[in-house]
Amino acid sequence: MKRKTQSKPIGIFDSGVGGLTVLKEVLKQLPNENIIYFGDTARVPYGSKSVETIRRFALQDSAFLKSMDVKMIVVACNTVSSNAMNLLRENFDVPFVDVLLPNAMYASQVTRKNRIGVIGTPATVESGAYSRIIKKFNPQHKVFSEATPLLVPLAEEGLIESEATEIILKNYLSRLLLKDIDALILGCTHYPLFEKKIKEIAGSEVHVVNSARQTARTVKSMLEDSNMLNCANKKGDVRFFLSDIPRNFKKIAQRFLKQNIAGKVTRIDIESY
């Protein structure tokens, strides 16, 4: 019985391709696991949409992964993590890992000044979820947030090092840096692509917290603790499902995952879940 659960796949979903940064870290830390990745590329982005719509989409995304008999669902999307986790945990009988808690925990460990910055989509920032969780860890922590909606399209266009991106990043970060923060959470799975540039602008005093790495660590510990690790002595199988195969998908997957997965992708109709 236990054995059966262990060999089941881990489900990972995101509003689109950003979650591939999380998948990449999970693959690195847990190479034996079977994984099913779902990206809701037909309805991306979630971050500017209403809470009601984000929740409806999150239920459908989880229902699809549940139908694939996964042993755990990783919500590799900060927007869903900030707006729908209670709802998902109530509706599905499977353990969930979100990207919020691992990031928040890590940031509150590394800060010395008790001043933490968060950048994310409008939905993530407006939810106030990071601030609430961080203050539960330590009520003395101060959290400063900034919505940075252009970073997702800039990442998907591959404008990582361009002059325009640098101007936009400096503009987004300037107010946070004035607050004398010493930890900065990249509260969106697209943002690790800008990690180098953000570190340059923020300076060496500021710990930049990359969500993908912390989330993968949490997945590993939770599977270990509940004896659900896949002990098969071979490389796991990874399958990709998308609600749309976007026209620049090949390039984007290459940029986020550093591998070509164009041939391994199945399109599904997420609206039917």
Added chain:
Amino acid sequence: MKRKTQSKPIGIFDSGVGGLTVLKEVLKQLPNENIIYFGDTARVPYGSKSVETIRRFALQDSAFLKSMDVKMIVVACNTVSSNAMNLLRENFDVPFVDVLLPNAMYASQVTRKNRIGVIGTPATVESGAYSRIIKKFNPQHKVFSEATPLLVPLAEEGLIESEATEIILKNYLSRLLLKDIDALILGCTHYPLFEKKIKEIAGSEVHVVNSARQTARTVKSMLEDSNMLNCANKKGDVRFFLSDIPRNFKKIAQRFLKQNIAGKVTRIDIESY
């Protein structure tokens, strides 16, 4: 019988809020018409998605408007106009106006050098639809296209006059301007917001073709020719339907339509059409 048709509303749809620039022009030219606007804000943007998905969405959008008993459907979206018009005309028994034809026609009238530029979303540009239509008008016309995917998020963020936007616009336009064009089609309903800046960069030699105005003129002529104009002696009624009420909707509507419509909007579930 005729009378009844005349008082029916005109349906206008877009992937999101960009089509409000078309609505604004229709209201100006045809103030007596009743109008139903649908924006697919839950699934916006269309421009980076696959042709298959764009077509599926366009069928649902038209089915919703048809269910509202409209006398005409205006496809205020260049991505749909470039990828799905034949399919829509086959499936629905109602006259359609797209944004492509009026733009293409106008550009081929104003060019003296027979060299026309087009900017649009990746889906619009890759479809080659502008080029095909313009060459039908005049096989000697040369058409040069450039995908400009960041302009939609920049418009929605209100970054119209910013330094970063100017860099991105100059970068997008530089290759087209080297081609010695003298007409430039703004092939996306968001782009009229950048008209002033684009005219500055392109210089006074280049006619910039604003899709909204030409499309509204076509709507008017088609209704006149088929005796379907609403002759009621009062201001028409405008109703707004969206698949999501996005968090920055009030600001965006203000920016596109120059009026506050937040209280007049109904959310519908487009996936059920």
